[in-house]
Amino acid sequence: MTEKMNEVEKETTESEEVSAETATLDAAEETVTTSNESSEEANEESDEKDQKISELEAKLHEEENKLLRVLADFENAKRRATLDKEALNKYKAQSLLTNLLPVLDNFARALAVETKTDEAQSIMTGMDMIYRNLVEALEGEGLVEIETLDKEFDPNFHQAVMTGSEPDKPSGIVLEELQKGYMLKDRVLRPSMVKVNE
Template sequence: MTNVNDEFKENEEVVMETPDNTDDIIESGEDTEEIEIVENGEETIVQELTEKLQEEENKRLRLLADYENFKRRATLDKEALQKYRAQNVVTNLIPVLDNFARALTVEATTEEAQTMMTGLDMIYRTFLQALEDEGLVEIQALDQEFDPNFHQAIMTGSDEDKPAGIVLEQMQAGYMLKDRVLRPAMVKVNE
């Protein structure tokens, strides 16, 4: 492809080579073809330059849009990372929470066992409060309508006093971290 400046110089040279009496030539019709070529050449060059300018402007706008999308995605990722920073730790601590709850259901028969159960209950409440401060929420299931987004049905039962699709019993607690389900509640659902 020829350089645009070279084409312009060639066309400029052609214009410079035209005689001083161009008005007479144009009126007489002599050599008008050469003048039309020069004018068409300039129009072509202007058109090519305009197209290239529009193409470069489109590239610039696409690049700017891509950059704005990147900034927005990076901001959203950063916010999500900050919001759910404790997810892995909390997920790993849920079984510990379950074990505490199971331990607290044991009947204390002696005074010493009762004192130990009181201490365990205090530890459990402190532990639960620390997790709740990080955004952990227990999913409510008992007597709620079954929702597959929050509940996992592992059994069905029949209770004529309650409508179908109601959770009859919670087998294992479910938990959410802010608005994410970490573990659905395992439930028994009414048929």
């Protein structure tokens, strides 16, 4: 009987050990399953985070590009405004000088008249002084007379209104200036009217 009891106890103990091992295996499987599930969840969360990060990086890059374009536009507008201001300052006297060119022409014509009396000569001397003062003032504003005589014809500075023929001079040379031309610094206000050799 004791042997039977021992066997029963032994079987019970073995059965308990098997149950314990089974429980341990079940717990291990459950842990592995839970671990796999949490690993999958972690991978999904990681993928979502990576996707959000790349979306945010793309938006940041786009905003940086917009900012760079706006800055470039601002710099261009600033540069254009500076150039416009410089041109305005440089050529501010253009309309006044253009209006005074006929006055210079009339002075030159009046001074070309020959005087016969002392009284007329003194008037001409006074007019010559006024003319020189006017020319100096206009030159101070940037007015420059275009040189023409014995220069090669240049359509940028000269306007040919007549042609002549002088065999001792090369073709295309200005023979005579009919009306003076003027420039304001580097801009032509009025081209010279000239007679050009054929």
